[in-house]
Amino acid sequence: MTGEFHPPARILMGPGPSNADPRVLLAMAKPMVGHLDPEFIRIMNNLQDLLRHIFGTKNPLTIPISGTGSAGMEAAFVNVVEPGDRVLVLINGVFGERMADVAERCGANLRTLAAPWGQAFDLEAIEKELCAFQPRVLAIVHAETSTGVLQPLEEFSDMMKKHPDTLLLVDTVTSLGGHPVKVDEWGIDVCYSGTQKCLSCPPGLAPITFSARAMEKIKNRAKKVQSWYLDMNMVGKYWGSDRTYHHTAPISMTYALLEALRIIGEEGLGPRHERHRRNHLALVNGISAMGLSMLVDEPYRLWSLNAVSIPPGIDDPRLRKKLLEEYNLEIGGGLGTLKGKIWRVGLMGYSSNETNVLYFLTALEQALREQGFEVPKGAGANAAKEVFIKAQ
Ligand SMILES: *Cc1c(COP(=O)(O)O)cnc(C)c1O
Secondary structure (H helix, E strand, O other): OOOOOOOOOOEEOOOOOOOOOHHHHHHHOOOOOOOOOHHHHHHHHHHHHHHHHHHOOOOOOEEEEEOOHHHHHHHHHHHHOOOOOEEEEEEOOHHHHHHHHHHHHOOOEEEEEEOOOOOOOOHHHHHHHHHHHOOOEEEEEOEEOOOOEEOOOOOHHHHHHOOOOOEEEEEOOOOEOOEOOOOOOOOOOEEEOOOOOOOOOOOOEEEEEEOHHHHHHHHOOOOOOOOOOOOHHHHHHHHOOOOOOOOOOOHHHHHHHHHHHHHHHHHOHHHHHHHHHHHHHHHHHHHHHOOOOEOOOHHHEOOOEEEEEOOOOOOHHHHHHHHHHHHOEEOEEOOHHHOOOEEEEEOOHHHOOHHHHHHHHHHHHHHHHHOOOOOOOOHHHHHHHHHHHHHO
């Protein structure tokens, strides 16, 4: 391959990555500076303030981990879990399963609580398990991207107050920037995310925050954190007041995240969440008007990731291939037990907009019709438009 390369400019409506904001991509083209340059340190401080704002926290150790969302997950577990610690992981999808795998690799005394894929956990079942097992860490996914389920966390802080020795660890990879996340108010001790979902950046950084209680656990570990790269005792010194070299910060990705957070600041968290909610509601209205249904029941649906049940008789790979090749549009298929059963339609960050909702519904109508599934002409897009008009 010689000369320039030209990847297609896709419309990304899958489970991530979503389309990066053009301003974010431009920020990545800015000049390189050293990772200890006074100007870069100013950028780091600014970025940390903005991260605290979207996480809803005052935690000093609030930083981007160098790596994707899974590195954030790994950093969360390796730091607060020591071999033999009791860890309770709630599993209702792929990312809960991944958490359990990571916890196990940390040598945790692991217990899991399962809910059917497509459903959220009720508080009573969790509390019962907390009382019986008394874990050091309770881990849960806020936005389960494999199923489109939102786990309400508003009532967790009261429950956690009754279990003062348990740290609450939460995955907000698909919620941060799309749904409200309130780390301090909800009593979360360790919370991580990723840049390529609702923050509209390329993949590459994992914002994370640790509470004072989590920091205490890390400081009082009997043994060193087994991962050198993700040890917060050391990484925290680079992002804290010492600024000592640990590993080279990914400079251009840091620019990208800074710009993404500045854009969120300009839009405002409230209006941004409302935009995600409105586009989700429009999509659901369109889906119902086309005679299709959603996997998840109403109060637990994510705004950022819509799980649409595939009607019987539809060839899933063929339909998604048509969307990609003819419409330049990427949506996701199901994972694990939901493979072939759902489409995962992302409306994340920059990609969550009215045009994308209407374009997807129109393209889906064509692709379904091609396979003999009759949809009244324009039904989906018209129903979505009704939601947009009402919201004006
Ligand atoms: C995408 C995702 C991850 C993993 O992030 P990567 O960037 O793919 O490493 C973890 N948890 C959830 C809920 C996700 O959606």
